Amino acid sequence: MSVATTTDNDMLARERALDVSASFAVQAPAGSGKTELLMQRFLALLSEVDKPERILALTFTRKAAGEMHSRIIGAIRKASEGCASEKLHEMKTLGLAAAALRRDREMGWDLLLNPGRLKVQTIDSFSSVLARQMPLLSGLGDYSITDEPEELYSKATERTIALVEDEGPDGGSVRSALGHLDNSVRALSARLVMMLGKRDQWLRHLERDITDEGMRALLEGSLKRLVEEELRDVAAEFPEGLEGALLRSARHAAKNISNEKSAIPGLSGLERLPGTEAEGLPLWKGIQELLLTGKDGWRKPKGVNVKLGFPNGDPFSAAMKKEFQELLESLSGNEKLLKALGRVRALPVPEFPEEERETLFALMRLLPVAERELNRVFAEAGKADFQAVALSALKALGTEGEPTDLMLALDMKVQHILVDEYQDTSQTQLSLLEALTRGWTEGDGRTLFVVGDPMQSIYLFREAQVGLFLRARKEGIGQVRLIPLTLSRNFRSSERLVEWVNQTLGPAFPVDEDVFTGRVTYAPSEAARGAVPESAVELKLLRERDDGLEAGHVIAVLKRLPENESAAILCRSRAHVDCIVEALKDNGIRFRARDIDPLSERPVILDLMALLKALEHPLDRVAWLACLRAPWCGLALSDLHSLCVGDVSTPVRELATDGKRLNALSEDGRRRLSGFVEKTGKALSLWGRRPPSEVLRGLWIGLGGPGAAGDEGAMNDAREFFKLLKSVEGPGRASMAELERRIEDLYSGGGSQDAALEIMTVHKAKGLEFDNVIIPGLGKGPRNEDRGLLIWLERDRDLLLAPGPGTGKEGSVIYEYLSGKMREKRELEEMRLLYVAATRARKSLHLIGHIKEGGDGEIVATPRSFLSKISRAIGEGRFIERTGEGVFAGCALTRTRKRLPLSWELPEPAPPVHVDGVEKSVERTEPEFYWAGETIRHMGTVVHRYLCRMAREGLVEWGKGRIEGEEPRLKAMLRSLGLGAREAGEAAREGLRTLLKAVSDPRGRWILSKRDGAGTELPVTAVLEGGITHMVIDRTFVDEDGARWVIDYKTGAHEGGSLEEFFRSERERYRPQLEKYELALRKGGEKREIRKGLYYPAHAEFIEVK
Incomplete structure (x- = not known):
C-alpha cells in the first residue's frame, strides 16, 4: 500500500470516528494521537446531547482521566477566546470545541464555570460511585478503599486455615488442601493470599451451592469444548485430496510399529478421518505422532523407517513407504496444518482422574470460604480493595432479568460511553460495560466508543485480556455492534524509527489472530x-x-x-539494570529511577533492620552478627569467628563481654566491639520506655550511621525508614511484620529528581x-x-x-x-x-x-x-x-562497603544560629495588597482563603452551584473585616467571579487538584540570612514528572496598561520571595527539582518563575 493511500485511509478513519450516531472499536498504534481522538469524539458528542452528563468517558488511570478532562476544557476555553491554529488536527479540535461551546451557551451549561459536569473518570472511581449509591445491595457499605490489601488477605487466610479443626465441610476442605501441599501451612497461606488477590477472576464461576457433580460437569464440559474446537481446526486444514494416502499410511504403520507407548497402533482400523468429538482425540494424537517429529516439525521423508512402522522388504512395504514419503513431501509447506497438529500433542483427555478431581473439588470449596472470611475482615477493618469495589458495582446494577433502580436510572441518563485503553480490559470490566449497555439497540441514539492498541497490551498479570479487544472488533460488546477502525499515522517517532519497527518488529508478530491465546497481528504505521x-x-x-x-x-x-x-533506559525487569545503575553512579551521570531499587534491598535499610531486630530481640543471633559486621562497627570475619567459635547458644551480646573471647580478638576488633557494646547498652536500657523510632534513631546516629550511609540517596532512604517505623510503632514496641511488609512495597527514591535521564521498567514507560x-x-x-x-x-x-x-x-x-x-x-x-x-x-x-x-x-x-x-x-x-x-x-554487583575508621567520633553539634531579632526575622505571610484600597485588600484576603480551602477539600466538591452558594458567607466574612454592607456585597460578587474563573481555568484546576505530596498554607521555618524566618507557602505539590511546585496566589486584578508588562514586573517582584521558599525546602531535605510560580485567578494566568 502506498504512503498516500495509507495517509488517506488514516484521515478517513479519524473522520469516521467522529460520527456520533455510530459505535466504533478503534485500533490506535503507538504515537497515533489516541488521546486527541478521544477528546475530539467527546467534543463532537457535546454538540449533540442535551446534558453533558449523557457522556461517560472511562480510563484506567487518574493521570489519563485528568489529562483528557483538562484537554477538553482547554479546547473549549480556546474556542471561547477565538484562538486559531495552522495545524490541521488543532484546527479540527478547535472547530469541534466551537460547536460544543455553541451548544453550551444554547443549553446554559456554563462548562467553563462547571467543568465538573464532564464525566471523565477511572473505571475504579466510577465503580466506587455505583457501589456507594446502593450500599446494602452492593455489600460495600461505608468502606474506605485501600491500595495495600495484603495484610487483610493474610488475616483472612489465617482465619481460613484455622478452620482445620472444624468438623464440618469447611474443615474438611482445609485438611484436603493441606494434604495436597504436604501439610505446609506456609505454602497454603501463600497460595490463598495470591488467590484472594485474583478472586474477581474465579469467584464468578464458583456458585457457593454448586454440587460436586455440578463442578465436574462445568469443568469437564469447558475442557471438552476446547478440545473439540482444536480438533475442528485440524480437520478443516487437512487437504481433501491427501486423505486417502494418510488413511492407508496410518493403517500400514499401525500394523507394523512395535512401540507399545505409541498412539499409532490405535489407527489400525481407520477408514476415514476421525471425528471432531472429544472421543476422537486418541486417533488424532496417533495421526499427529505419525506426521510430526518430537519437536512438532514435519517428518523428513528420508527419516521414514521401521521404527515408525514402515519396514523395508517386500514390494508392498516399499510401495507404502514411498506413498507415505510422497505424502510428507506434499504436506511440508502447509504451515497452518502443522501448527494445528502441533497443538494436538498437548491436548488432554477432558476428564479428571478421581484423585485429581477430589483435590480440585476441595480447593474449589475452600476458595469461597476464604472469600467469606475476607468479607468479614473487610467489615471489621472498614476497608476494602479495588476488586471488592468492582464486584460490588456489578451487584449494584443487578442482572438482565432483575435490573436495579440504579441501573434503570443510568440507562436513562448515560447515552454515550467512551473507553480508553480497551486492550487492557479484564473480564470483570467487560461485565460492567455489558451491564451498562444492556438493552441498547442499534439506531436508538446511544453509542459505545472503545479505543486501544492490542499491540500494546502488556498487563496479563492484572488479568488484562487482549482477546476481548479482538472480539469487540469482530462481535461487538454485549448487544452493541462496533465498527472496526484502524489508525496508521505515527506523530511521535521519526521516519527512520517507524520504518525499523515496521520492518523488524512487524514480521515477529503472529500472522493470524486468536482471541483465546491473545495472538495479535501487526498493524504497520506511517x-x-x-x-x-x-x-x-x-x-x-x-x-x-x-x-x-x-x-x-x-x-x-x-x-x-x-x-x-531526554533519555530513558528501559528494562524488562529491575534486575537487568543493577550493573548499569552502579556504572552511572561511578561516572557521575545524574539519573532518576522509577521504582527500580527496592527499599528493602538498600544496604542502609538492611543495616537499620538488623539494628532494630537486635534491640527488639536480644537473642536474635543473626541480627546481632549483622550489626557487628555493619560499617558502623565493622568487625573482621576473623574476629567474628573468634567471638562465636564453639558456642551456638549464648547471646552475642553476652559473648561480647566475655573476657577470654575478647582477648582472642585483634586489637582493632576489641576497640570496635567495646564502643558498639557501650552504645547499644544505653539504647537497650531505653527500649520499651521510649518510642522505638526515637531510640533507634539516637543509636544509629551515635554509632555513625549517617557517616557510613555513603550518599544523600542513602540518607533519604534512612529518613523514609524512620518515617515508616514511626507509623507502625505502638506503646514502646514496633510491629515488625507490618514494617517489613510496608518496606517491601516501597522503592528507593535514589537518583536526581530533575535529571534528564530516567530508568524504569517497560511497564512504567507505557504512555x-x-x-x-x-x-x-x-x-x-x-x-x-x-x-x-x-x-x-x-x-x-x-x-x-x-x-x-x-x-x-x-x-x-x-x-x-x-x-x-x-x-x-x-x-x-x-x-x-x-x-x-x-x-x-x-x-x-x-x-x-x-x-x-x-x-x-x-x-x-x-x-x-x-x-x-x-x-x-x-x-x-x-x-x-x-x-x-x-x-x-566489569561491574561488581557485590560492592565493597567501607567501615568507619576507629578514629571516627560523633561531630560536635552545629553552633547556635545568631538571630539578629525576632521581629526582623518573621516573614510576612498575609497576602500583600498594600497598593490597593481597603475593599480590594479584604476581598483578596477572603479569595485567598477560599483557594486554599478548595485545594484542601478537592475540586470535586466545588462546582459552580457550590461556589455561588457561598456568596452570603463571603459577604459575612468581609463585613467582619470592617466593610460596609454595600462594599461587602460588591466585593463578594467580585470574589465569586474570581473563584469561578479559577475552577474553570485548566491551569487553575491543575494547581488546585488533589496531588501527591501536596500542602496548602504550608508553614515553613528556616534559618535564612542569619535569622529565623517563618513562611507560609500557599500551594505546593509534586507533579506527574516528579517535580515539586511552589506556588503563590496573587488575587488582585490589574486594570489599565500592558498585562504583559505587568506580569513581567510581578515575576521580578516576587522572585526573591519564591527563592526563599525554595531555599527553605532545600534546607528541610527536599531533593526533587523545585519549580516556582505565581497564579492570578482574576486573570486565569499562571507565570512560572525560573
Missing part, C-alpha cells in the same frame, strides 16, 4: 514527522553475557547524546515518550512464574481449571496443558512488551544484548529473550569489543 537527520537505530551485540561491558556501552551512548534531550531510548539486556530471558494453588484460564464464558502440583510433585496432564497455554499467552505478550519499549523513542533507539553460539557454530539468542523475538535482525548488529579498563572491565 511516520507523520518525516526524516530527522540525527535519528538512528543501533543494535549492539555481546559475544556472551557481560553486564560490565554492557553497562560501559550504555555510558558511552549517554555521553554522545545532546544534553538538552510516555523520550527523545532517546536505550534498551539493554535484550539477551536476558524472563524469570520463571510461580505455581499457584490452582491454574485457570477463561475462554469465552468457559472456565478451564486444574489444581496445581502438590509439594515435590509433577503437574497433571490437564495442569501442564493449561500451563502451556498460559506460557503461550506470556510469550505473545513479551513480543508486545518489546514493541512498547521501542515505540517510546522519538529520535534514537539503542538496543543491546548478548548472544551465544549453538552447537553448530550458529549464533542464537536466549529463548524467550527480547533478542530471540527479532532473531532475523541479529545479522544487522555490531559486536561490542572489550577495550581498556573502567566500567568495561
Whole structure:
C-alpha cells in the first residue's frame, strides 16, 4: 500500500470516528494521537446531547482521566477566546470545541464555570460511585478503599486455615488442601493470599451451592469444548485430496510399529478421518505422532523407517513407504496444518482422574470460604480493595432479568460511553460495560466508543485480556455492534524509527489472530514527522553475557547524546539494570529511577533492620552478627569467628563481654566491639520506655550511621525508614511484620529528581515518550512464574481449571496443558512488551544484548529473550569489543562497603544560629495588597482563603452551584473585616467571579487538584540570612514528572496598561520571595527539582518563575 493511500485511509478513519450516531472499536498504534481522538469524539458528542452528563468517558488511570478532562476544557476555553491554529488536527479540535461551546451557551451549561459536569473518570472511581449509591445491595457499605490489601488477605487466610479443626465441610476442605501441599501451612497461606488477590477472576464461576457433580460437569464440559474446537481446526486444514494416502499410511504403520507407548497402533482400523468429538482425540494424537517429529516439525521423508512402522522388504512395504514419503513431501509447506497438529500433542483427555478431581473439588470449596472470611475482615477493618469495589458495582446494577433502580436510572441518563485503553480490559470490566449497555439497540441514539492498541497490551498479570479487544472488533460488546477502525499515522517517532519497527518488529508478530491465546497481528504505521537527520537505530551485540561491558556501552551512548534531550533506559525487569545503575553512579551521570531499587534491598535499610531486630530481640543471633559486621562497627570475619567459635547458644551480646573471647580478638576488633557494646547498652536500657523510632534513631546516629550511609540517596532512604517505623510503632514496641511488609512495597527514591535521564521498567514507560531510548539486556530471558494453588484460564464464558502440583510433585496432564497455554499467552505478550519499549523513542533507539553460539557454530539468542523475538535482525548488529579498563572491565554487583575508621567520633553539634531579632526575622505571610484600597485588600484576603480551602477539600466538591452558594458567607466574612454592607456585597460578587474563573481555568484546576505530596498554607521555618524566618507557602505539590511546585496566589486584578508588562514586573517582584521558599525546602531535605510560580485567578494566568 502506498504512503498516500495509507495517509488517506488514516484521515478517513479519524473522520469516521467522529460520527456520533455510530459505535466504533478503534485500533490506535503507538504515537497515533489516541488521546486527541478521544477528546475530539467527546467534543463532537457535546454538540449533540442535551446534558453533558449523557457522556461517560472511562480510563484506567487518574493521570489519563485528568489529562483528557483538562484537554477538553482547554479546547473549549480556546474556542471561547477565538484562538486559531495552522495545524490541521488543532484546527479540527478547535472547530469541534466551537460547536460544543455553541451548544453550551444554547443549553446554559456554563462548562467553563462547571467543568465538573464532564464525566471523565477511572473505571475504579466510577465503580466506587455505583457501589456507594446502593450500599446494602452492593455489600460495600461505608468502606474506605485501600491500595495495600495484603495484610487483610493474610488475616483472612489465617482465619481460613484455622478452620482445620472444624468438623464440618469447611474443615474438611482445609485438611484436603493441606494434604495436597504436604501439610505446609506456609505454602497454603501463600497460595490463598495470591488467590484472594485474583478472586474477581474465579469467584464468578464458583456458585457457593454448586454440587460436586455440578463442578465436574462445568469443568469437564469447558475442557471438552476446547478440545473439540482444536480438533475442528485440524480437520478443516487437512487437504481433501491427501486423505486417502494418510488413511492407508496410518493403517500400514499401525500394523507394523512395535512401540507399545505409541498412539499409532490405535489407527489400525481407520477408514476415514476421525471425528471432531472429544472421543476422537486418541486417533488424532496417533495421526499427529505419525506426521510430526518430537519437536512438532514435519517428518523428513528420508527419516521414514521401521521404527515408525514402515519396514523395508517386500514390494508392498516399499510401495507404502514411498506413498507415505510422497505424502510428507506434499504436506511440508502447509504451515497452518502443522501448527494445528502441533497443538494436538498437548491436548488432554477432558476428564479428571478421581484423585485429581477430589483435590480440585476441595480447593474449589475452600476458595469461597476464604472469600467469606475476607468479607468479614473487610467489615471489621472498614476497608476494602479495588476488586471488592468492582464486584460490588456489578451487584449494584443487578442482572438482565432483575435490573436495579440504579441501573434503570443510568440507562436513562448515560447515552454515550467512551473507553480508553480497551486492550487492557479484564473480564470483570467487560461485565460492567455489558451491564451498562444492556438493552441498547442499534439506531436508538446511544453509542459505545472503545479505543486501544492490542499491540500494546502488556498487563496479563492484572488479568488484562487482549482477546476481548479482538472480539469487540469482530462481535461487538454485549448487544452493541462496533465498527472496526484502524489508525496508521505515527506523530511521535521519526521516519527512520517507524520504518525499523515496521520492518523488524512487524514480521515477529503472529500472522493470524486468536482471541483465546491473545495472538495479535501487526498493524504497520506511517511516520507523520518525516526524516530527522540525527535519528538512528543501533543494535549492539555481546559475544556472551557481560553486564560490565554492557553497562560501559550504555555510558558511552549517554555521553554522545545532546544534553538538552531526554533519555530513558528501559528494562524488562529491575534486575537487568543493577550493573548499569552502579556504572552511572561511578561516572557521575545524574539519573532518576522509577521504582527500580527496592527499599528493602538498600544496604542502609538492611543495616537499620538488623539494628532494630537486635534491640527488639536480644537473642536474635543473626541480627546481632549483622550489626557487628555493619560499617558502623565493622568487625573482621576473623574476629567474628573468634567471638562465636564453639558456642551456638549464648547471646552475642553476652559473648561480647566475655573476657577470654575478647582477648582472642585483634586489637582493632576489641576497640570496635567495646564502643558498639557501650552504645547499644544505653539504647537497650531505653527500649520499651521510649518510642522505638526515637531510640533507634539516637543509636544509629551515635554509632555513625549517617557517616557510613555513603550518599544523600542513602540518607533519604534512612529518613523514609524512620518515617515508616514511626507509623507502625505502638506503646514502646514496633510491629515488625507490618514494617517489613510496608518496606517491601516501597522503592528507593535514589537518583536526581530533575535529571534528564530516567530508568524504569517497560511497564512504567507505557504512555510516555523520550527523545532517546536505550534498551539493554535484550539477551536476558524472563524469570520463571510461580505455581499457584490452582491454574485457570477463561475462554469465552468457559472456565478451564486444574489444581496445581502438590509439594515435590509433577503437574497433571490437564495442569501442564493449561500451563502451556498460559506460557503461550506470556510469550505473545513479551513480543508486545518489546514493541512498547521501542515505540517510546522519538529520535534514537539503542538496543543491546548478548548472544551465544549453538552447537553448530550458529549464533542464537536466549529463548524467550527480547533478542530471540527479532532473531532475523541479529545479522544487522555490531559486536561490542572489550577495550581498556573502567566500567568495561566489569561491574561488581557485590560492592565493597567501607567501615568507619576507629578514629571516627560523633561531630560536635552545629553552633547556635545568631538571630539578629525576632521581629526582623518573621516573614510576612498575609497576602500583600498594600497598593490597593481597603475593599480590594479584604476581598483578596477572603479569595485567598477560599483557594486554599478548595485545594484542601478537592475540586470535586466545588462546582459552580457550590461556589455561588457561598456568596452570603463571603459577604459575612468581609463585613467582619470592617466593610460596609454595600462594599461587602460588591466585593463578594467580585470574589465569586474570581473563584469561578479559577475552577474553570485548566491551569487553575491543575494547581488546585488533589496531588501527591501536596500542602496548602504550608508553614515553613528556616534559618535564612542569619535569622529565623517563618513562611507560609500557599500551594505546593509534586507533579506527574516528579517535580515539586511552589506556588503563590496573587488575587488582585490589574486594570489599565500592558498585562504583559505587568506580569513581567510581578515575576521580578516576587522572585526573591519564591527563592526563599525554595531555599527553605532545600534546607528541610527536599531533593526533587523545585519549580516556582505565581497564579492570578482574576486573570486565569499562571507565570512560572525560573
